[in-house]
Amino acid sequence: MALVIYNSLSRQKEVFTPIQPGRVHMYVCGPTVYHDAHLGHAKTYINFDTVVRYLRYRGYRVLYVQNITDVGHMLDSGEDRILKGSQREQMQPMQLTEYYTRRYLEDMDRLNVLRPDIQPRASGHITEMISWIQRLIEAGYAYEVNGSVYFSVAKDEDYGKLSGRQLEDSLSGTRVDVLDEKRDPADFALWKNAAPEHILHWPSPWGEGFPGWHIECTVMSTKYLGQPFDIHGGGVENKFPHHESEISQAESASGVPFANYWMHNGMLFIRGEEMHKSLGNFITLKQAFERWDPMMLRFFMLLSHYRGPIDFTEESIGAATRGLERLTNLWYSLIQRLPSAPEGEVDPEIAKLVETTTASVIASMDDDFNTPGAIAALFDMTREMNAIMADRDPSAGSLELVRTFMAGFMEDAIGLQLPSEDSGAGADKAGALVELLLETRRELRSAKQWALADEIRDKLTALGIELRDSPDGTTWKYV
RNA sequence: GGCGACGUAGCCAAGUGGACAAGGCAGGGGUCUGCAAAACCCCGAUCGUCGGUUCAAUUCCGACCGUCGCCUCCA
Numbered sequence: 001m002a003l004v005i006y007n008s009l010s011r012q013k014e015v016f017t018p019i020q021p022g023r024v025h026m027y028v029c030g031p032t033v034y035h036d037a038h039l040g041h042a043k044t045y046i047n048f049d050t051v052v053r054y055l056r057y058r059g060y061r062v063l064y065v066q067n068i069t070d071v072g073h074m075l076d077s078g079e080d081r082i083l084k085g086s087q088r089e090q091m092q093p094m095q096l097t098e099y100y101t102r103r104y105l106e107d108m109d110r111l112n113v114l115r116p117d118i119q120p121r122a123s124g125h126i127t128e129m130i131s132w133i134q135r136l137i138e139a140g141y142a143y144e145v146n147g148s149v150y151f152s153v154a155k156d157e158d159y160g161k162l163s164g165r166q167l168e169d170s171l172s173g174t175r176v177d178v179l180d181e182k183r184d185p186a187d188f189a190l191w192k193n194a195a196p197e198h199i200l201h202w203p204s205p206w207g208e209g210f211p212g213w214h215i216e217c218t219v220m221s222t223k224y225l226g227q228p229f230d231i232h233g234g235g236v237e238n239k240f241p242h243h244e245s246e247i248s249q250a251e252s253a254s255g256v257p258f259a260n261y262w263m264h265n266g267m268l269f270i271r272g273e274e275m276h277k278s279l280g281n282f283i284t285l286k287q288a289f290e291r292w293d294p295m296m297l298r299f300f301m302l303l304s305h306y307r308g309p310i311d312f313t314e315e316s317i318g319a320a321t322r323g324l325e326r327l328t329n330l331w332y333s334l335i336q337r338l339p340s341a342p343e344g345e346v347d348p349e350i351a352k353l354v355e356t357t358t359a360s361v362i363a364s365m366d367d368d369f370n371t372p373g374a375i376a377a378l379f380d381m382t383r384e385m386n387a388i389m390a391d392r393d394p395s396a397g398s399l400e401l402v403r404t405f406m407a408g409f410m411e412d413a414i415g416l417q418l419p420s421e422d423s424g425a426g427a428d429k430a431g432a433l434v435e436l437l438l439e440t441r442r443e444l445r446s447a448k449q450w451a452l453a454d455e456i457r458d459k460l461t462a463l464g465i466e467l468r469d470s471p472d473g474t475t476w477k478y479v
Numbered sequence: 480g481g482c483g484a485c486g487u488a489g490c491c492a493a494g495u496g497g498a499c500a501a502g503g504c505a506g507g508g509g510u511c512u513g514c515a516a517a518a519c520c521c522c523g524a525u526c527g528u529c530g531g532u533u534c535a536a537u538u539c540c541g542a543c544c545g546u547c548g549c550c551u552c553c554a
């Protein structure tokens with residue numbers, strides 16, 4: 001059984017073979033930090049976080065690098081987004097990028113996205129970018145015009161191998177305004193001459209300027225991961241021109257392959273439309289967290305395969321909420337039963353169940369990180385485990401087997417944080433008060449004072465505390 | 480115009496050249512319970528359309544229809 005990854009370069013699934021056995025060097029394009037992260041960022045970084053987590057779960061040592069883009073890149077309008085943002089927020093450019101970098105990391109933390117091992121900033125790698133550009137010029141792949149440097153696409157026979165595009169293809173019908181200083185309209189900027197009013201600029205052999213967009217990823221990935229490295233990830237929307245250009249720059253300068261496996265994840269839509277400020281459907285994560293639990297959002301993202309698109313609608317998110325509850329209900333049942341569970345042998349049926357579920361989730365995840373398949377196996381296990389617990393009182397060892405599996409797979413491998421084990425068990429003062437009320441209610445119930453007992457339950461429910469009566473007593477949890 | 484992806488039950492969503500096409504949500508019927516909640520059991524699909532390859536296709540190939548992305552420094 002081997003891990004298989006869909007490689008965008010070959011357009012097929014391939015058995016994953018890392019360059020160094022047992023180690024994975026992986027890079028994912030990071031955000032441009034000029035405003036708050038949105039739901040689209042959540043999908044992308046949850047998708048790749050899950051890849052990293054699963055690889056580690058499978059025993060690989062992963063070195064994960066993700067950049068922060070904090071240098072100004074020019075928009076078509078001639079404006080620079082970071083510059084624009086700093087005017088909007090009345091901040092210095094580097095203050096602005098620092099501010100949004102921190103907010104981005106906060107959001108990712110809440111989504112249980114592990115921080116990359118190295119998070120290099122573009123502004124800290126200008127020197128390396130300049131050297132790389134010089135190498136390209138020396139090798140004849142780039143040329144300077146008026147203080148700007150362009151990559152000559154025609155010089156690279158392989159240009160287009162990732163996106164499957166021929167050079168001529170993109171010429172007609174494109175809305176790109178062709179800069180006449182380029183030799184070929186398809187050429188892209190490695191370095192741009194900065195106009196005097198442009199605040200973000202650095203000295204270079206070609207005068208004051210700032211780097212082109214693609215070069216930073218080429219430079220920072222290879223600096224920390226070597227060349228070639230194993231996996232390069234990013235959103236499909238960046239396949240062309242960004243990733244295509246990264247490859248071209250990297251391989252032209254050195255003659256060495258850039259990255260062995262390219263992974264692209266699908267986009268997120270809001271009610272069928274791409275998120276756009278102009279469409280008024282732009283949802284930042286800060287806004288989303290006010291309405292939806294971050295773990296639920298993560299679960300929602302994992303319910304679809306990473307390569308496919310996701311349509312974010314009220315209905316689909318609601319269905320995901322109740323699905324996750326089903327899983328966490330099992331978790332609650334386990335931790336509430338454990339303290340009073342009988343000693344004894346491990347229940348053979350439960351041992352078998354954990355074994356087949358483990359095999360099943362690994363088989364799914366090994367097949368190009370099929371999280372929906374793995375989650376389906378978790379639901380299967382949940383149903384069977386609930387049935388077993390309704391039928392008999394399994395030993396503590398049996399319950400612990402399931403608990404350990406859930407913690408290991410759900411929390412570590414796919415990053416779904418389960419409720420902490422003391423919630424609902426009365427570890428805090430509020431919990432002790434709830435226990436007190438439950439004691440009173442128990443007495444009311446044994447006296448068949450239903451009206452009063454139900455009133456306590458209803459009022460607790462209104463406070464976000466859900467009761468559940470069973471023959472063995474009443475359990476409760478925060479919802 | 481070029482390149483690419485996708486179309487599976489009311490909704491979401493896996494998957495396979497052949498013996499019953501996962502799973503979740505919603506819905507219906509039951510069991511349990513003082514009631515509720517949770518849980519368990521039962522109920523649902525000629526896999527976009529039309530051709531082709533094959534003993535056999537939802538799965539492979541082609542055409543068409545539809546939706547979407549990229550070619551605009553959007554994750």
